[in-house]
Structures are given as C-alpha cells and as structure tokens.
Amino acid sequence: MEEKTKKSNKKVSLLIKAVIVLVVVVIAFFLSQYVAEKNEKSTGSRRERVYAPMVEDDNAALVAFQQENPQRKVVLACEEDVTNDTLKDLLIIYKEDDPTEGEITRLVVSIAQQDGSYTYTEPIPAPIENQGIQFKNIDEEAEMEFIVSGEKDGAAGYAIYRMIDGQPMDLFGDGMEDCC
Ligand SMILES: [Ca+2]
Ligand SMILES: [Ca+2]
Structure with a gap:
C-alpha cells in the first residue's frame, strides 16, 4: 500500500x-x-x-513644377533649405520619356526665390528605383548637404551633393553610375 x-x-x-x-x-x-x-x-x-518624407500633393513648389512640366512624372519630392537662405527648396526626382534614350530618371532642385517664384537647376541623373533622399549637414556649416540613393536591377548606389553656384555638385558617391 x-x-x-x-x-x-x-x-x-x-x-x-x-x-x-x-x-x-x-x-x-x-x-x-x-x-x-x-x-x-x-x-x-x-x-x-x-529618409526625408515625400511632401504633400498640394505643396506649392511641387504644384508649380507639375504645372510647368506636365510631361514629367514626379517619383519623389522632399523639402529642405539647401541654399542656406532660410527659404525651403524642393528636391524633385521625376521620370520622363526622352526621344532618344527612352524613359529617363532625373533630379532637379526647385530653388525658392524671395518673390515666391522658383528657379530650377539643370536636371542630373537620378537612381531608377527605390529612390531615397536624406538631408544632413555633413560639415555642420553653410549649405545643407543631401544624399540621393537608390537602385537599378538590385545594384545600389548613392551620392552626396551640395549646392554650389546654383547647381547640385557631387561631393562623394558610390555605385551611382550603376543605378542611374
Ligand atoms: Ca533655400
Ligand atoms: Ca554643409
């Protein structure tokens, strides 16, 4: 038991x-x-x-760009003062049909003027897909630098730019030619 x-x-x-x-x-x-x-x-x-956020559809600089360039399809548009004059500028990445090259992807900077108008930089090649824009004052002085990154067929690249003499100048980058 x-x-x-x-x-x-x-x-x-x-x-x-x-x-x-x-x-x-x-x-x-x-x-x-x-x-x-x-x-x-x-x-x-x-x-x-x-990554900087995309601006709203009713952003004044974006609306102006689209009205002036109806053939350009905006992929990404991010706002920041990149000319160091306290006025917010707009970085625009867009796609457009080129008669010889086919579909091209470009970046322009819409620079805000004191009178409320905008001037545009010469378009420069931008990544084909997964585009991202970052704003970072790398040297912590004067103009805000910006980093454009993206991909093409899985190849990633990026470049750092600063506005010099009214144009974005490529300061440093890697793999940009493979993704633009
Ligand atoms: Ca500005
Ligand atoms: Ca700077």
Whole structure:
C-alpha cells in the first residue's frame, strides 16, 4: 500500500515538472515574439527618421513644377533649405520619356526665390528605383548637404551633393553610375 502511494507521488511530481517545462517554453516563445516585433518596430521608425518624407500633393513648389512640366512624372519630392537662405527648396526626382534614350530618371532642385517664384537647376541623373533622399549637414556649416540613393536591377548606389553656384555638385558617391 505504502509502495503504491510512493509511486503515485512520483508520478505527480513528474507531471508537475512537465507542466513547469511547458509553461517556461510557452513564455519563452511569446517573449521571443515580443522582442522580434519590438526590433522590427524600431527598425521601421529608424528608416522613417533617416529618409526625408515625400511632401504633400498640394505643396506649392511641387504644384508649380507639375504645372510647368506636365510631361514629367514626379517619383519623389522632399523639402529642405539647401541654399542656406532660410527659404525651403524642393528636391524633385521625376521620370520622363526622352526621344532618344527612352524613359529617363532625373533630379532637379526647385530653388525658392524671395518673390515666391522658383528657379530650377539643370536636371542630373537620378537612381531608377527605390529612390531615397536624406538631408544632413555633413560639415555642420553653410549649405545643407543631401544624399540621393537608390537602385537599378538590385545594384545600389548613392551620392552626396551640395549646392554650389546654383547647381547640385557631387561631393562623394558610390555605385551611382550603376543605378542611374
Ligand atoms: Ca533655400
Ligand atoms: Ca554643409
């Protein structure tokens, strides 16, 4: 009789151990899910912070550009003062059909003037897809520099520009010729 009780006690303790192990495994699983989700969220917000947002459709400089250039399809337009005169300028990446080259992708800077009008820089080649613009005052003085990045058939590239004499000058870059 005593022997039987001992055996059933052993069974119960084994069962308890199994339940504890199961609970620990379940908690670990949910904890790992939570951590993974949290990491994903922080990566997402970091990306948003790094890349400048697209301006709203009713942005005055964007509307003016589209009215003057109806044949140019805007892909990305981001606003910042890049001429160091406190007036916000607009960086515009657009696609256009070229009679000889076919579809081309270009970047122009719409420079805001004191009288409310805009002047445009000469178009320069821009990445074909996944375009991103970042504003960063790299030398922490004068004009705000900007970084244009993107891809073409999986090849990624970027270049850093500063406005010099009214034109974006390529200061440094890598792989830009493979993605433009
Ligand atoms: Ca400006
Ligand atoms: Ca600067």
